[in-house]
Amino acid sequence: MAASLVARSATTPLPRHVVSKPSHADHFPKTTLSFESRSGRRRIVLALASDRSDDNTSKIDGGDHRNPVGGARELRSALEDFPYDVVSKDLHTLPRPLSSTDLSNPVSDGSRLRVAYQGVRGAYSESAAEKAYPNCEAVPCEQFDAAFEAVERWLVDRAVLPIENSLGGSIHRNYDLLLRHRLHIVGEVKLAVRHCLLANHGVEIEDLKRVLSHPQALAQCENTLTKLGLVREAVDDTAGAAKHVAFHKLKDTGAVASSAAAVIYGMQILAQDIQDDSDNVTRFLMLAREPIIPGTDKPFKTSIVFSLEEGPGVLFKALAVFALRQINLTKIESRPLRMQPLRASDDSNGGLSKYFDYLFYVDFEASMADQSAQNALRHLKEFATFLRVLGSYPMDTSMT
Numbered sequence: 001m002a003a004s005l006v007a008r009s010a011t012t013p014l015p016r017h018v019v020s021k022p023s024h025a026d027h028f029p030k031t032t033l034s035f036e037s038r039s040g041r042r043r044i045v046l047a048l049a050s051d052r053s054d055d056n057t058s059k060i061d062g063g064d065h066r067n068p069v070g071g072a073r074e075l076r077s078a079l080e081d082f083p084y085d086v087v088s089k090d091l092h093t094l095p096r097p098l099s100s101t102d103l104s105n106p107v108s109d110g111s112r113l114r115v116a117y118q119g120v121r122g123a124y125s126e127s128a129a130e131k132a133y134p135n136c137e138a139v140p141c142e143q144f145d146a147a148f149e150a151v152e153r154w155l156v157d158r159a160v161l162p163i164e165n166s167l168g169g170s171i172h173r174n175y176d177l178l179l180r181h182r183l184h185i186v187g188e189v190k191l192a193v194r195h196c197l198l199a200n201h202g203v204e205i206e207d208l209k210r211v212l213s214h215p216q217a218l219a220q221c222e223n224t225l226t227k228l229g230l231v232r233e234a235v236d237d238t239a240g241a242a243k244h245v246a247f248h249k250l251k252d253t254g255a256v257a258s259s260a261a262a263v264i265y266g267m268q269i270l271a272q273d274i275q276d277d278s279d280n281v282t283r284f285l286m287l288a289r290e291p292i293i294p295g296t297d298k299p300f301k302t303s304i305v306f307s308l309e310e311g312p313g314v315l316f317k318a319l320a321v322f323a324l325r326q327i328n329l330t331k332i333e334s335r336p337l338r339m340q341p342l343r344a345s346d347d348s349n350g351g352l353s354k355y356f357d358y359l360f361y362v363d364f365e366a367s368m369a370d371q372s373a374q375n376a377l378r379h380l381k382e383f384a385t386f387l388r389v390l391g392s393y394p395m396d397t398s399m400t
């Protein structure tokens, strides 16, 4: 039934240039405009918010609320595709302008927080966003970069993105993006991930030749998929895999995704709990434009990133600043320093050899409000070539 819903929504013509009422569901005053492109192939929702009450200027924020947020290029090309006069005609309906109070207290009017996640409806990341911010409006984004950008450009209030999985390990892309963007980690949430093998109705497990899913999900189900002898194909997210198989009515292809995705895309569950270990947990980060004030009233965690000079024992020395103060480390990750990936040696071998240069990401169990954490970072700063605090936030102590 849900599969026919998918097919119907893809063919139902959308009214052209529908201007909706000012949306009070958003945390800041906004009017949304829905357009269908001239070709009829694309639909975009523009959210307009006025900067000033006394003139006709307005800020245009773009994002398709049904389809994933695509980023600046997508918005620009969408605007080129739509008539500007429709946008300017509706300025008189704009609600009151933003004040600095609105910006610093985005949910003060009781409206729903808008939270970006990567994937389409039914992705684990959507569940994580809803767990992190119950009652939120989860906003799908095509890629991780788009979710970061959506927060930075005020299209949404927060982003919830995966950072590591108990079976598959780190999601390196998000470590790299944390450094490239200026968002702050304001929380973490752990989600139990239970994968299913999905297929279209009428398809038997023996009919399957290949399976689509997110690379992490494929890695988490390595044993089962190897036993079944299925060819694996990586796609952007688990629910996107299910949607693709359902939409194209594929008979020889399955998807590894959640049971929620099976319901949304009208598929049958051929096998449940196919992950290699029943304890399959993904940790997600909650990201915001502003940091939270670190507290000491509950267990806090702090995430930092730093780089070091080349030399014997430097990493040992860096980690010792925490050990000396009895601060427990929960995670360490190294990533290549892309701006300066190689460094020539300057000692005994005459500078002939080149070393890789790294960034070290460390999570430790302390709040930046703790004197010991402040002392540890002051100490680290004495010899680190670069140091940034990515966030100090309450630990998710739930068992998932």
Ligand SMILES: O=C(O)C(=O)C[C@]1(C(=O)O)C=C[C@@H](O)C=C1
Pocket: 118, 119, 122, 123, 124, 125, 126, 162, 165, 171, 193, 214, 216, 217, 236, 237, 238, 239, 282
């Ligand atoms: O594809 C999804 O459903 C996601 O939410 C992404 C993702 C990931 O990036 O790790 C999230 C949780 C699972 O570990 C598998 C995939």
